[in-house]
Amino acid sequence: MRIALIYPAFGVVSVVNQPNIKAVADNYGIYPNISLAYVAGALQKAGHELIFLDGMASGYSLNDMAERVIKFRPDIMMFTVTTYLFHETARVIGYFREKWPAKVIVGGQHVTLFPKETLLKKVIDIGIVGEAEKSIIEVLGKIEKKKSLKTVKGICYRENKKIVLTEPREKIKDLDSIPFPARNLLPMSKYYSFISKYRNYTILMSSRGCTFQCTFCEQRSGDIRYRSAKNVADEMEECYYRYKVREIDVFDPLFTINKKRVIEICMEIQKRKIRIAWSCRSRVDTIDEEMLIEMKKAGCYRIYFGIESGDEQILRNIKKFTKKQQIRKAIYLTKKHRILAFGYFMFGNPGETRQSIRNTINLAKSLPLDYAQFNRLSTLPGTTMYEELKSEMGYDYWREYVKDRGVEHPLPRLRCGMSDKELNRWIKKAYMEFYFRPSFVLRTLSRVQSLPELERYVKAGISMIKN
Template identity: 40%
Template sequence: DFIAEPDSIPFPSRRLLPNGRYRYALWPGKKITTLLTSRGCPYSCIFCDKSVFGSRWRARGPANVLEEIEEIVKDFKIRSIIIYDDLFTLRKERVIEICRGILERGLRFEWKCEGRVDRVDEEMLRWMKRAGCSLIAYGVESGNQEGLDYLRKKTTPAQIRRAFEMTHKAGIRPMAYFILGIPVETFEGGLRTIEFAKELRPEYAQFSILSPFPGTALYDEAVSRGWYREVDAHNPFDRDRKRPVILSENWSEEKLREILREAHRRFYFRGGYLLHRLREIRSLRGIRSLGGVAWGLVRWYFSGKGRR
């Protein structure tokens, strides 16, 4: 059974952790920690493994969340926090109450969270910005309505565009997750998603090949239709990311590798994007952090792993 009262869960014992060693690529050179304010998600995306936290959303009270944030900022001197909730923006009133509490307590720090494009509005985003939110990640997944419908996202390209417009307007940097190789989409549909990613202007775009995990509706369909390629039976969650495990009528392994390579080339190897990231560097540590990420991407792209 799930814990009925999330507020009864003690705060993590951060004193036992090497807090100075944790870093995040989009906050180069800064000490970070993570925070969980809720568990579960009421949505039913076909690819999501909900066997751990389930569909019922259980949230900590704003006061309890604020106490932990105050401990992080004042006791541990950490001023960069990643909120790892599946969906932090689900309840507008709760988000605003937490943001108001951050301001009232005089807590100065930056933070990132996960959101849905249909669960944000201008008022919420303004409060989030005032309270220190600098990054929000959206599961965009596809720029094609047929792909969104297949994934059961219950969103539209118009909603996605509007959410990114509002996020940019609020002064928060949006991030975006995209899925390539959706069975109902063609290679041309994948290219449209890549162009859609460029149109949205996210700070960072993560492109992934659709991958079914046991316990998901996608896994059941992939197995029943003969799309699924077996992986290590001892640990089906430990996968080689370079080897696609779902091959449908529209997507061969060669096409999947090609669309992923095109996504990284067209999105990241643009002069405007590269110049924007270079302008953000403020320290030697920042140069090292971003340089490591960039070198990893270049090495992947020009190696056989990215070009096969």
């Protein structure tokens, strides 16, 4: 079958219930849609004919993309759907449906959370519930043979004007069996993050799931599944030689959760002499010096730490349960081995006060961090924090929002009386205090390796001052 995978450019659409202030959202970077690329990889392996349109990376307007769709004449159009941008995405899908009458299939965590509500939009024909790589192949097989979809696990669809939700599909146990993302369809030279230093740049997932129970995080799954060290290194090697990638961002929720596996991956990279810069995400309590030594030797040059708060009561409130001593130790060890350290922080947590925010800013400034990001807490669907808030409110805001954009309003925060406006002021204050220290500015400029990198920093700084 002929399938168009479409990833339109939205830009910064709305700030309601989103975590970033505008200056951050505007300068975040251009990332590949790796989940859609994984689906494309599975479709390629199955022999389907594909086109992948990335509006943000390629700079295509909706009209540009529609012209390419019409020329390609697909049987199926596929989109990723998120809860934040559900109504914007539905509008865009409707635009493409007007231009070309193909069936529409959507996927993403949003569909897993709100399958039937998603299908209320008549422009959507089928939703993939859960992981898509196997479901989509079965769905297309049924469509090709004009057979019923009722035996396909993990989907929702419309039949005789009724929305049908099939039985759940089990998670894929052998992640090594999943084809690599179809990067041959992507404009690889266009991707970057705000702080990436090398091109080409891409994202890699070496595991799925997280066993920690942070109340604010939608990634917690109670289990974790790993790819083998060999399989991860195989993909890195393909990225390096086939796609000229020189920087990889390992997007696992928690890459450092299994020390033995991390060291195995690092040893495999070293054995193959893959000269690629990479970064990853970590908690401060899942990393040690032995791991850092091997990561550095294997090319790791930046670690993103979920620090969240500088107040230990707040950390207990969100079930992070880390200590400031652990935070300091992890960051200092990281810097000792000449790896850049990035700290994520959130304001608006349960029990948050102006003093706890001040404690967080002071902690961030006291650490030898190379980067810091400050966000408003956003109560995401699928988190235990949202379940508690839902119980407190007496209704499911996100479910109602998916059904009707008209109910959109700023969500209250658990045990935190500060408004978005006040939190935004604190966030801007945190950024200004952290990044505009003269010593920090000089240190940052000394590390700049290219003119585009310098331009990104200057643009972000001006945006922060203006907004």
